[in-house]
Amino acid sequence: MLTQDEKLNPVSLDTLCAALCRALGVHAPDTAAAPNQELLSYLQGRTADRIFMYNPDAVAQWIYRKYPQLFKEAVNICDVEIPMQTVMPSVTPVCFGTMYTGAQPAVHGIQKYEKPVIRIQSIFDMLIAAGKKCAIVADTECSMSHIFNDRKMDYYFYNGYLQATAKAFELIKEDQYDMIVLYNGNYDSIMHKTGPESLEALSEARANTECFASLYYAIKENWKNHNTLLGFAMDHGCHEIDGNCGSHGLDMPEDLNICHLYKYIEREAQEQTK
Ligand SMILES: [Zn+2]
Numbered sequence: 001m002l003t004q005d006e007k008l009n010p011v012s013l014d015t016l017c018a019a020l021c022r023a024l025g026v027h028a029p030d031t032a033a034a035p036n037q038e039l040l041s042y043l044q045g046r047t048a049d050r051i052f053m054y055n056p057d058a059v060a061q062w063i064y065r066k067y068p069q070l071f072k073e074a075v076n077i078c079d080v081e082i083p084m085q086t087v088m089p090s091v092t093p094v095c096f097g098t099m100y101t102g103a104q105p106a107v108h109g110i111q112k113y114e115k116p117v118i119r120i121q122s123i124f125d126m127l128i129a130a131g132k133k134c135a136i137v138a139d140t141e142c143s144m145s146h147i148f149n150d151r152k153m154d155y156y157f158y159n160g161y162l163q164a165t166a167k168a169f170e171l172i173k174e175d176q177y178d179m180i181v182l183y184n185g186n187y188d189s190i191m192h193k194t195g196p197e198s199l200e201a202l203s204e205a206r207a208n209t210e211c212f213a214s215l216y217y218a219i220k221e222n223w224k225n226h227n228t229l230l231g232f233a234m235d236h237g238c239h240e241i242d243g244n245c246g247s248h249g250l251d252m253p254e255d256l257n258i259c260h261l262y263k264y265i266e267r268e269a270q271e272q273t274k
Contacts, residue, residue, distance in 0.1 A: 009061070009085040009257050011036065013095065016084065016233075016260070017102030017123050023048050023229050024179075026130045029121035032102025039262060042080040046264060048229040052172075053181045054215055055099075055144065056208035057092060057188035058248060060237025061257040063196060063205060070206045073213035074232050078261035086236040089113075090248050090255040092188070093143035095235035100124065100148060100181075113249075115146035124179070128152050132178035137168045144183040161186050165211055172218045182215070184208055188238070191246035196238045201246065216263065224268040232261040 015036035018028035022035050025047045061083060064071055075081075087098045087105050093115050097108040101122045105111045108118050124134045134153040138144040145157045156171070158164045161184045168182040187204040194200045212232050219228055239254035241247045248255040 006253060008253050009083040011038070011082075011084050012098075013084045013086045013258065014098050014102050014104055016082075016099055019043075020051060020123055020229070020231075021102075021126055024051055024127065024132075025049075026126045026132075029101055029103070029123070029126060031107050031120055033104075036082060036084070038080065038082045042082075042262060043229075043264060046227070048227045048264065049178065050223060050226045050228040051179045051231070052215060052219060052228060053179070053231045053233050054208075054212050055096070055181060055183045056205070056212075056232070056234050057142075057183070057185040058191055058236060058238045058246075059187055059205055059208060059234040059258075060196065060239075060254055061259040062237065062254055063202075064259050066197075067202060067205070070202060071209050074209045074261055077213060077216045078230075078232065078263045080262050082260045082262065084258055084260065085256050086258050088251055088256070090236040090250065092185075092235055093147050096143055097147055099233065099235060110147065115143050117149050118147050122148055122151075124148055124151050124153055127179055133176060134179040134181075135171060135177045136181045136183070137164050137171065138181075138183035139164060139185055142183055142185050144181065168215065169218055172215070172222050175222055184211060191238050193245065195240050195244045196246045197240065198244065216265070219265060223265070227267050228265040230263045230265055234258050234260070 014033035018032040018035035019039040021028040086095045091113045097110045101108045137156045140157045191201040237255045238248040
């Protein structure tokens with residue numbers, strides 16, 4: 001099953017949060033790791049006043065490498081791919097906890113599959129302190145609808161990822177939020193039942209790519225007066241287990257290696273004055 005990811009990516013997911021904060025011109029959380037150098041060199045000092053994070057659950061780096069045709073629109077849109085190693089145990093609340101705090105699991109407090117509210121500083125807290133508006137759009141039962149609750153931001157939770165996705169498009173059109181996170185767990189849920197490489201699961205990864213591409217075009221159309229950083233950002237990978245099922249959570253490259261994609265979308269007025 002494993003193709004090209006025998007080695008673990010050297011850079012940890014804990015570097016992402018500080019780099020995103022730098023991109024947005026806000027302080028990083030006190031407990032965040034040093035910023036991701038690849039993302040900073042891509043940005044070259046450019047700052048964004050908006051960020052849209054698309055979070056497709058469990059889309060592994062090895063799936064991304066092995067089936068490039070499923071991800072072609074996302075690759076074409078984005079300028080940079082950032083391989084990282086997610087944190088252990090490689091399960092959803094642990095990994096998203098690190099993605100948005102920049103802290104290791106022992107510091108943010110989620111070290112197994114549980115969904116308490118994280119109380120340490122997150123990127124959301126830093127943006128809120130800077131007077132920015134944030135929203136999380138997700139399924140009602142997923143980790144992202146729990147672990148960053150109780151903050152002065154807006155939450156849109158739905159029974160179904162398509163409803164959540166539709167809401168995200170609505171919010172883009174309303175043009176009110178500085179940070180929007182959209183969580184899509186469709187690949188993860190099908191992959192667990194039918195295996196990471198089943199036609200059913202790969203179709204969901206394809207759907208994630210098409211959703212991401214549509215988000216890009218919606219942002220370009222509706223956020224013309226903003227510089228926006230757009231991310232295709234999964235939490236962890238996955239591997240096949242007995243019975244044609246899929247799983248994750250282990251200390252292995254298939255579960256730990258992830259590859260984010262980013263695009264800096266320049267405001268239109270600036271493009272015209274070039
Ligand atoms: Zn997950």
